[in-house]
Amino acid sequence: MNRMVLTGADGDFIVPFPIAKQSKKTDLLPEIMLSSHIPPPQSWRSIQTAYGGAPFFEHLAPELEALWHAHLPSSSGEEKSLSKWSWALLEWMAETCDLDMPEPAVQPNPFSVNPWDLRDKRILNGEQWTFNRYPQVFEDRHSFRPALSSLDALFVLGPHELKARLPELVHPTSTPA
DSSP states (O other): OEEEEEEETTEEEEEEEEEEEEEEEEEEEEEEEESSSSSSHHHHHHHHHHHHTTTTTTHHHHHHHHHHHSSOOOTTHHHHHHHHHHHHHHHHHHHHTTTTOOOOOSSSSSSSSOOTTTTTHHHHHTTTEEEEEOOOOTTHHHOOOOTOOOOOOOOHHHHHHHHHHHHHHHEEEEEOO
């Protein structure tokens, strides 16, 4: 997905990762390239402003900021792959929380539908998932906000607590048919 939903002092906000174009087809799907419309320092400042006071932000920020700058295009004409950025972020999150990293799920037949295929935007928007409460930085102002980026929980709970509580925090609402 080319956006991340987080929450700040003024409510939910989106950190966008602008798309430049789709490049040539690789295997089954075209490669989606990010543009430098929003430079990494600008999007990073948004996260820093919202989460700078979170209990684990200062501890996690150096590695995440380095990842941010390494995988997002920063100058005009530079393009980097959305899938490589997404996998780098997932791998960092898994390593940070000592979680097993699943293999990428690619369906050879694009017309077969897997109910838990995360390319389905309804699932990415939180439909068919249950999100249970955990403390959030701005919960006193906005109440609990479900379906935010997992970075929200990581900055507040820390890697060990997030790993321990992950199965209770988010799970499918029902079993796919």
